[in-house]
Amino acid sequence: MISPCLEVNERGHLAISGCDTVELAGQYGTPLYVMSEDEVRRVCRSYVQSFQKFYGGHGCPIYASKAFSCKEICRIVASEGLDLEVVSGGELYTALQAGVAAEREHFQGNNKSAGEISFAIESGVGDIVVDSFSELQMVERIAEEHNTTAQISLRVKPGIDAHTHDFIRTGQIDSKFGIDLVSGEAMEAVRQSLGLEHVHLKGLHCHIGSQILEVEPFVHAAAVMLELLAKVKEELGVELGHLNLGGGFGVHYTEQDNAVPYEDYMAAVSAMVHEKCEKLGLSQPKIYIEPGRSVVAEAGITLYTVGTIKEIPGVRNFVSIDGGMFENPRYALYQAEYTCLLANRAGEPADYIATIAGKCCESGDLIQEHTPIQRPEMGNILAVLTTGAYNYSMASNYNRNLKPPCVMVSQGESRIIIKGETYEDLVRNDV
Numbered sequence: 501m502i503s504p505c506l507e508v509n510e511r512g513h514l515a516i517s518g519c520d521t522v523e524l525a526g527q528y529g530t531p532l533y534v535m536s537e538d539e540v541r542r543v544c545r546s547y548v549q550s551f552q553k554f555y556g557g558h559g560c561p562i563y564a565s566k567a568f569s570c571k572e573i574c575r576i577v578a579s580e581g582l583d584l585e586v587v588s589g590g591e592l593y594t595a596l597q598a599g600v601a602a603e604r605e606h607f608q609g610n611n612k613s614a615g616e617i618s619f620a621i622e623s624g625v626g627d628i629v630v631d632s633f634s635e636l637q638m639v640e641r642i643a644e645e646h647n648t649t650a651q652i653s654l655r656v657k658p659g660i661d662a663h664t665h666d667f668i669r670t671g672q673i674d675s676k677f678g679i680d681l682v683s684g685e686a687m688e689a690v691r692q693s694l695g696l697e698h699v700h701l702k703g704l705h706c707h708i709g710s711q712i713l714e715v716e717p718f719v720h721a722a723a724v725m726l727e728l729l730a731k732v733k734e735e736l737g738v739e740l741g742h743l744n745l746g747g748g749f750g751v752h753y754t755e756q757d758n759a760v761p762y763e764d765y766m767a768a769v770s771a772m773v774h775e776k777c778e779k780l781g782l783s784q785p786k787i788y789i790e791p792g793r794s795v796v797a798e799a800g801i802t803l804y805t806v807g808t809i810k811e812i813p814g815v816r817n818f819v820s821i822d823g824g825m826f827e828n829p830r831y832a833l834y835q836a837e838y839t840c841l842l843a844n845r846a847g848e849p850a851d852y853i854a855t856i857a858g859k860c861c862e863s864g865d866l867i868q869e870h871t872p873i874q875r876p877e878m879g880n881i882l883a884v885l886t887t888g889a890y891n892y893s894m895a896s897n898y899n900r901n902l903k904p905p906c907v908m909v910s911q912g913e914s915r916i917i918i919k920g921e922t923y924e925d926l927v928r929n930d931v
């Protein structure tokens with residue numbers, strides 16, 4: 501199985517953290533998001549431990565909550581010692597409501613509104629990651645209005661082209677995120693920040709993309725960013741104490757994904773950090789990384805009930821489910837790959853080639869095409885694996901479908917962490 505929290509139990513059913521998924525579907529209905537608390541905690545611990553091992557605890561992992569933001573996930577990752585990254589007033593509000601201290605929150609985003617920046621400053625957010633020159637001026641102005649000093653860092657575009665899907669690459673020059681390093685803009689932004697009265701520049705940040713399955717781009721990014729820190733020290737006489745190297749670590753969507761163990765990333769990147777600091781005469785800054793997907797993706801699965809089956813000879817077999825792009829838009833967005841299986845017959849061979857179709861009024865509303873599953877019948881339970889990241893957080897009410905509930909499982913027990921929507925919820929804001 502592609503995640504340690506999954507197994508086929510003695511009944512031949514898919515089980516997650518000791519819970520039979522067919523029973524979960526019966527108890528809570530479908531579609532249903534299921535998250536393993538055990539797996540989320542296991543991954544968090546492995547990140548925290550590797551910070552101890554490779555940086556002596558000087559810095560910490562930050563959970564990028566865009567991957568899955570809800571109060572219970574925020575509570576769990578914070579209780580494991582991770583900081584939180586938020587990218588909107590809504591994610592910030594969720595984290596605060598979950599009781600995560602504002603100083604442990606890092607506010608990202610390429611176009612934060614004045615209202616969001618005010619909210620962050622009023623809440624005492626520990627790190628506003630400034631993405632542009634105009635935002636720098638806006639943060640200065642709003643901090644001044646609040647008679648305070650905003651804690652900031654600068655998001656730098658390091659000019660690194662990670663090999664991943666076009667929509668999730670962010671480190672190269674043609675990206676809407678960050679301030680360009682190569683043209684000298686990043687140095688200029690540091691210079692300007694240091695001259696402002698109402699911001700305190702803590703450090704620099706970069707993020708090169710998502711679902712990256714190689715170590716090399718991360719090592720390269722660390723080297724480039726440390727060289728920039730050295731340049732700042734040399735030219736401006738300031739040694740910045742924080743370096744956030746972003747997230748993007750790849751996970752297993754299918755057996756073919758060659759995801760690198762987190763420890764290997766940490767070992768390779770920390771070796772470069774130590775080497776460069778030594779060579780450039782820098783004290784080691786506090787190091788941060790910002791994983792989102794890798795914290796929650798493999799902890800999650802989605803359960804559906806199989807509906808109509810349309811076999812078109814020589815073309816494809818449509819297997820329809822009671823979900824679709826409204827609760828998982830990733831295939832429709834960028835042909836994301838997934839592993840699918842029938843949860844009630846997980847032990848049987850997957851010798852039927854199916855196109856899993858959602859129920860929305862779009863031909864592109866597919867979850868996967870031409871994928872092997874067990875021979876399906878109406879009423880079977882279909883499981884899609886590795887849906888913990890960028891599924892619930894990307895869900896919509898398209899076609900006025902209801903966002904499904906989310907159940908958290910741990911050691912054979914289950915509990916609701918997000919209630920399913922009702923029809924009343926759908927019309928709540930309609931006038």
Ligand SMILES: Cc1ncc(COP(=O)(O)O)c(C=O)c1O
Pocket residue numbers: 564567585608670707709710711746747748749790791792793794
């Ligand atoms: C700034 C920033 N940090 C962290 C992440 C998390 O990336 P991932 O979920 O791939 O780890 C993202 C995602 O795109 C991001 O934009």
